[in-house]
Amino acid sequence: MKHHLTRPHPDLIAGVVVILASVLLMLRAGTMPAMTALLPFAMLGALIVLSLVMIVRALMRDADPETARPDVFDSRNRFFGVCAAIGLYVAAVALIGFYTSTAIMIPAVSWAFGFRKPVPLALATAIFVGGIALIFHVLMGQDLPAEFFAR
Amino acid sequence: MYGALLDALPEVLGWANLLAVVVGVLSGICVGALPGLSATMAISVLIPFTFGMSPLVALGMMAGIYNGAMYGGSIPAVLLRIPGTPAAVATSFDGYPMAQKGRGGYALQVAVVSSALGGIASAIVLMLLAPPLAKVTLLFGPAEIFWVAVFGMSSIVFLLSGDIVKGLMSAAFGVFVSLIGADTISGYDRFTFGRLELLDGINIIVLLVGLYALPPAVGLLEEPKDIDASNATRLSTGSIWSAIPGMLGYWKTWLRSAIIGIFVGILPGAGGSMAAFLSWNEARRASSNPDEWGHGEPEGVAAAETANNADTASAMIPALTLGIPGTAVAAVMLGGLLIHGLQPGPMLFRSNPEIVFGFMWQFLFAAILLIFLGGSIATNSFAQVLRLPRPILGAIIIALVFIGVYSINGRMFDVYLTLGFGVIGYFMEKLKFPLPPVVLGLILGKFAEENLRLALRIGRGDWSVLWSSTTSLIIIGLTLVVVLMPILRQQVAKRRAARQP
Numbered sequence: 232m233k234h235h236l237t238r239p240h241p242d243l244i245a246g247v248v249v250i251l252a253s254v255l256l257m258l259r260a261g262t263m264p265a266m267t268a269l270l271p272f273a274m275l276g277a278l279i280v281l282s283l284v285m286i287v288r289a290l291m292r293d294a295d296p297e298t299a300r301p302d303v304f305d306s307r308n309r310f311f312g313v314c315a316a317i318g319l320y321v322a323a324v325a326l327i328g329f330y331t332s333t334a335i336m337i338p339a340v341s342w343a344f345g346f347r348k349p350v351p352l353a354l355a356t357a358i359f360v361g362g363i364a365l366i367f368h369v370l371m372g373q374d375l376p377a378e379f380f381a382r
Numbered sequence: 383m384y385g386a387l388l389d390a391l392p393e394v395l396g397w398a399n400l401l402a403v404v405v406g407v408l409s410g411i412c413v414g415a416l417p418g419l420s421a422t423m424a425i426s427v428l429i430p431f432t433f434g435m436s437p438l439v440a441l442g443m444m445a446g447i448y449n450g451a452m453y454g455g456s457i458p459a460v461l462l463r464i465p466g467t468p469a470a471v472a473t474s475f476d477g478y479p480m481a482q483k484g485r486g487g488y489a490l491q492v493a494v495v496s497s498a499l500g501g502i503a504s505a506i507v508l509m510l511l512a513p514p515l516a517k518v519t520l521l522f523g524p525a526e527i528f529w530v531a532v533f534g535m536s537s538i539v540f541l542l543s544g545d546i547v548k549g550l551m552s553a554a555f556g557v558f559v560s561l562i563g564a565d566t567i568s569g570y571d572r573f574t575f576g577r578l579e580l581l582d583g584i585n586i587i588v589l590l591v592g593l594y595a596l597p598p599a600v601g602l603l604e605e606p607k608d609i610d611a612s613n614a615t616r617l618s619t620g621s622i623w624s625a626i627p628g629m630l631g632y633w634k635t636w637l638r639s640a641i642i643g644i645f646v647g648i649l650p651g652a653g654g655s656m657a658a659f660l661s662w663n664e665a666r667r668a669s670s671n672p673d674e675w676g677h678g679e680p681e682g683v684a685a686a687e688t689a690n691n692a693d694t695a696s697a698m699i700p701a702l703t704l705g706i707p708g709t710a711v712a713a714v715m716l717g718g719l720l721i722h723g724l725q726p727g728p729m730l731f732r733s734n735p736e737i738v739f740g741f742m743w744q745f746l747f748a749a750i751l752l753i754f755l756g757g758s759i760a761t762n763s764f765a766q767v768l769r770l771p772r773p774i775l776g777a778i779i780i781a782l783v784f785i786g787v788y789s790i791n792g793r794m795f796d797v798y799l800t801l802g803f804g805v806i807g808y809f810m811e812k813l814k815f816p817l818p819p820v821v822l823g824l825i826l827g828k829f830a831e832e833n834l835r836l837a838l839r840i841g842r843g844d845w846s847v848l849w850s851s852t853t854s855l856i857i858i859g860l861t862l863v864v865v866l867m868p869i870l871r872q873q874v875a876k877r878r879a880a881r882q883p
Contacts, residue, residue, distance in 0.1 A: 241813055249551070256558075259573065267565045270831045271572060274558040281551045288547070303812045309604045316603075317596075317780055321801065324784060325794055333781045340780070341773040344603045355774050363785065366416065373789055 241303055242289035246282040253278045309344075316340050328378030334360050386731075387509055390739035393438060394747070402439040403744055406446020407751045413447065414454020414466045416782075421451035421467070425714045437722040437737050442744040444715055449748040452654060452691045453497035453756050460489045460683070462779055464595040464786070468586050469654030469690035471821050472662040474594065476675065476682030483678050491625045494756040496636060496684040500691030501749025503640035504647065508695040509742045512703050522649060524836035525848050529857035530649070531830035534660055535822055536865050548815045556823020557830075559584055566828075567835050579795040586655070588787055588796050589824055592803025595783050597811050600804075602776035622757035632684045635665045639685045643692025648699050654690040655825050659818070661689030667864075691752075695745040702726055702738060
């Protein structure tokens, strides 16, 4: 019961976020020519109405202590850890290049999230990075963000 | 006409032409299996190298790549829930849950057999019915195409989602995302916020990878397990020939999906994604256990894969007969024909029958070869991916996501956009919003809008143009049936339950 009182239902939060975003986007659509704005208005309007239905439903479910509430995170710390790893990887690719960042990211992320066997890690990294370089760089001529030492 | 078809066969059976198809299929499978590489891109890269080749060798490689890539896209869709090609999204609905249950190998076997059958059916239709079927497309003007799009969207929302409110929200979100960018009719910028990168709209791969690939990667790293032993130990990688008899029960799904795929392929602008979605949806509707779909039903894989391969040769029907490419791959292939001095259109069948009919045979052989080449390669090699420890697999998926998105336009902006969609996808999944309606909304949203506005222009603003043809009325009727049937079924079930003591 305490669990219900301290934390709003996730559907309620999602509904409010969708309504706020839709209203802001609707204000922008209001400046467009009529036919250009027709479908955006229809979709944003639909999102607002459906969000209201979802909010009402969530409030009714909240009132019923028997109803189970979905958990958003399996592990909050790990979720934010993964987000940080992805963010750092993307930033590193832009700064130091794709192959260097990937060669660092695969062993680092695997190590940080529980796989700590150096030989298989080095082998997997070498096979993956080498394979990608062979296919994308040598065979397909597809450029990925250049390495910092080759700029 | 059929005499010319048989006359073309001996030349196609020459070793150089057959080898070209084999190389094409193998390359296509690899290209399709790697997110970020597409059949269109591979064929575009290939075309300059075919200048010195005979036209049939060049076209054989293209036919092989196209067929191979359509199947190859299912490999990461099943194993990692990263669709290798947009057409493989629907394959992941049941393929990925099958892999999670330790049936990834069987899912790939179903995918390869279904892909081959879809491709064979499509090639036969291309060979026998190309000129008469091309005339069918003339029945579909903008109004009819608009209703086809509405039919697709309404059916997936009402039939797929247990929670109709969330299903509708997902579809509305997908349609809204499809509207971002310059309005193709008025040229007005919609929700680009001054970013030039958004003027062309949001590429479907950016959305797909964000919604479908990032959340499972996060999931792999969130769970503190070393190796996903459950998947690895129960991975079925037996002989494909011993698995085929068990699949024969899917014949109705194969037949229905092939017809849908062929029909969608003929429609300009529709493409394999729409074929796979509509087919998956129709197969689920016809199923006696629809609740199993989306949770690892092999027929779901069969439906999606049959349809997206049945779309390949049939997409060439308007391209070869009318010179109108319905898809990006067909357009690139027309380019391939042109550089060999072959002018697509009705005259092609008279001026170069041995090449045009030979090309059709090559589509058929490429589809048959899929079972031999795809079956062994996919099940015995690619399926081993599931044996990788979860943290390594998660890290590799993150890198593949980056490659797949970055290589579309070679810019970091798309990667940032994907991360944004990844966050949205993660929360949508946790809050039980269905993801397929988002993708279908993106595929069909702009398509529907463009055809609606085109129809209104043709009708000079008169909305009755939308229901003035018999074809439109038939599609509207089908849409109403699809929307009303689940509601009526529910009502009937409730009344029956109330009558029972």
